[in-house]
Amino acid sequence: MSILTLSQVSKSFGGHPVVHDLSFSVRERSIFGFIGQNGAGKTTTMKMILGLLPADQGEIKVNGERVLFGQTPTNRHIGYLSDVPEFYGFMTAIEYLALCGKITGMTPAAYKRKSAELLELVGLKKIDQRIQGFSRGMKQRLGIAQALLNDPLLLICDEPTSALDPVGRKEVLELLLLVKNHTTVVFSTHILSDVERICDELAFLHKGRIVSSGTLRQIKESPQHSGLKLELEFDSENDRDRFKALFPDSLFTAPRTLRLDQRMEADMLDILRVLTEHQLPVRRIEKLEHSLEDLFTELVRE
Numbered sequence: 533m534s535i536l537t538l539s540q541v542s543k544s545f546g547g548h549p550v551v552h553d554l555s556f557s558v559r560e561r562s563i564f565g566f567i568g569q570n571g572a573g574k575t576t577t578m579k580m581i582l583g584l585l586p587a588d589q590g591e592i593k594v595n596g597e598r599v600l601f602g603q604t605p606t607n608r609h610i611g612y613l614s615d616v617p618e619f620y621g622f623m624t625a626i627e628y629l630a631l632c633g634k635i636t637g638m639t640p641a642a643y644k645r646k647s648a649e650l651l652e653l654v655g656l657k658k659i660d661q662r663i664q665g666f667s668r669g670m671k672q673r674l675g676i677a678q679a680l681l682n683d684p685l686l687l688i689c690d691e692p693t694s695a696l697d698p699v700g701r702k703e704v705l706e707l708l709l710l711v712k713n714h715t716t717v718v719f720s721t722h723i724l725s726d727v728e729r730i731c732d733e734l735a736f737l738h739k740g741r742i743v744s745s746g747t748l749r750q751i752k753e754s755p756q757h758s759g760l761k762l763e764l765e766f767d768s769e770n771d772r773d774r775f776k777a778l779f780p781d782s783l784f785t786a787p788r789t790l791r792l793d794q795r796m797e798a799d800m801l802d803i804l805r806v807l808t809e810h811q812l813p814v815r816r817i818e819k820l821e822h823s824l825e826d827l828f829t830e831l832v833r834e
């Protein structure tokens with residue numbers, strides 16, 4: 533079942549379209565990556581999902597219920613994490629979660645039990661220092677605990693790793709993988725390696741439109757990106773240059789390595805024939821898989 537569905541959602545600011553005819557759905561207990569460059573419309577879309585901005589057209593549903601602008605009841609199903617969450621620095625993590633529990637009307641027994649469980653999950657159970665001494669990664673993990681306090685069906689994270697160092701990023705990504713066991717996760721990002729690491733499905737947003745979506749495999753195998761990439765490694769720079777003269781469109785990727793883009797399967801045989809005819813020894817010839825970064829670069833160039 534889909535936990536979040538957007539159907540033909542559009543939004544303009546001052547007559548300038550920012551999100552256009554957006555439709556996608558997110559499966560229960562999956563991690564959905566919402567990818568786009570700065571200004572693509574990710575935050576605007578998330579704000580509409582949270583009822584903080586009205587959509588001009590279309591419909592958004594969370595757990596089958598329509599999202600309304602303003603105090604939308606659908607937010608009871610949602611936990612939200614921003615890129616740089618704010619806390620009261622003088623509190624400890626347990627005190628802060630207790631405060632959040634009280635504000636949201638949980639009983640002391642319920643927030644104590646849930647806080648202990650969540651601090652264990654995010655790896656902060658034994659930390660009794662004040663939040664002001666936390667690293668950014670620790671703050672992000674506390675932000676996830678806070679967002680999960682009310683057992684939401686959906687966790688929405690806006691660029692959750694963009695302000696973190698590689699260690700902090702890895703910790704947060706591993707945590708999101710754990711969270712997926714009981715909560716669906718939607719996260720926006722422009723860090724494509726994060727998406728490759730943890731997402732089940734993804735959508736590329738470009739200038740307010742979805743230009744590609746599906747599982748990583750579906751996207752990589754879509755006819756849009758069917759061209760092959762071939763990489764050849766030579767024994768010497770001289771051999772490399774001889775090949776380059778025969779295939780001027782080949783690109784340097786390392787001192788003795790060249791890459792050919794947008795090739796067909798049949799080109800491989802052609803290349804092997806040329807190598808034999810010109811007695812050009814190769815150390816390695818390889819079909820490369822498109823990285824998400826290649827696909828994204830290709831999509832935003834179109």
Ligand SMILES: Nc1ncnc2c1ncn2[C@@H]1O[C@H](COP(=O)(O)OP(=O)(O)OP(=O)(O)O)[C@@H](O)[C@H]1O
Nearest residue numbers: 545546550568569570571572573574575576577722
């Ligand atoms: N309240 C607003 N009024 C006018 N224009 C806005 C408003 N909010 C966003 N925009 C514009 O809408 C476009 C999309 O912005 P949005 O913040 O949704 O992009 P984003 O994909 O989240 O980018 P980033 O990664 O930079 O946050 C941008 O051109 C932005 O300037």
